[in-house]
Amino acid sequence: MKILIPVDGSAYAQHAVEYVIRNGAAWKESPQVLLLNVQWNVAVGNVKLFISQETINDYYREQGMAALQPARAALDAAALPYQYHISVGTPAEAIAQYADQQKVDQIVMGRQGQGGLQSLLLGSVVNKVLHLAKCPVQLVM
Numbered sequence: 001m002k003i004l005i006p007v008d009g010s011a012y013a014q015h016a017v018e019y020v021i022r023n024g025a026a027w028k029e030s031p032q033v034l035l036l037n038v039q040w041n042v043a044v045g046n047v048k049l050f051i052s053q054e055t056i057n058d059y060y061r062e063q064g065m066a067a068l069q070p071a072r073a074a075l076d077a078a079a080l081p082y083q084y085h086i087s088v089g090t091p092a093e094a095i096a097q098y099a100d101q102q103k104v105d106q107i108v109m110g111r112q113g114q115g116g117l118q119s120l121l122l123g124s125v126v127n128k129v130l131h132l133a134k135c136p137v138q139l140v141m
Contacts (some may be wrong), residue, residue, distance in 0.1 A: 001105045002034065002103040003032065005017055005033065005107075005109065007068055009066065009070070013109070014110075015110050016140045020033060023073065032081075033080060035066045035072070035100075036085050036094075036098050038070065038083075038087045039086060039088050039102070043101045060114075096128075096133045099133055101136070106137070106138060107135060108138045109126060109138075109140070110126075110139070
């Protein structure tokens with residue numbers, strides 16, 4: 001079973017990771033875990049005139065690795081193998097697209113992330129993933 005866990009560094013995302021760790025033994029075979037962090041595209045407008053693409057990519061990588069670190073540490077401690085990926089774009093669309101590309105069997109995600117005010121303005125990432133994903137989505141409290 002291939003499971004995608006979107007990770008944004010929030011406690012809710014970490015709950016999803018812990019859920020998969022706790023329930024991994026219930027599956028017939030050890031799950032193949034994929035962690036995904038999606039960074040919002042900051043290189044819009046004239047930003048690229050002042051900041052190099054290499055600097056922008058370093059920023060995405062640094063922020064993505066920081067968000068993934070708690071999830072990776074928990075999976076390492078549980079000796080559960082995983083792969084991770086950092087994507088750039090709109091989170092819900094990127095999550096659904098990655099799940100489709102990787103042919104995941106299930107997405108396990110926290111019921112909300114770090115959205116805050118941004119979530120209110122742009123709509124819930126979770127809600128959009130529920131509508132866009134072609135596979136089951138399990139929400140963890």
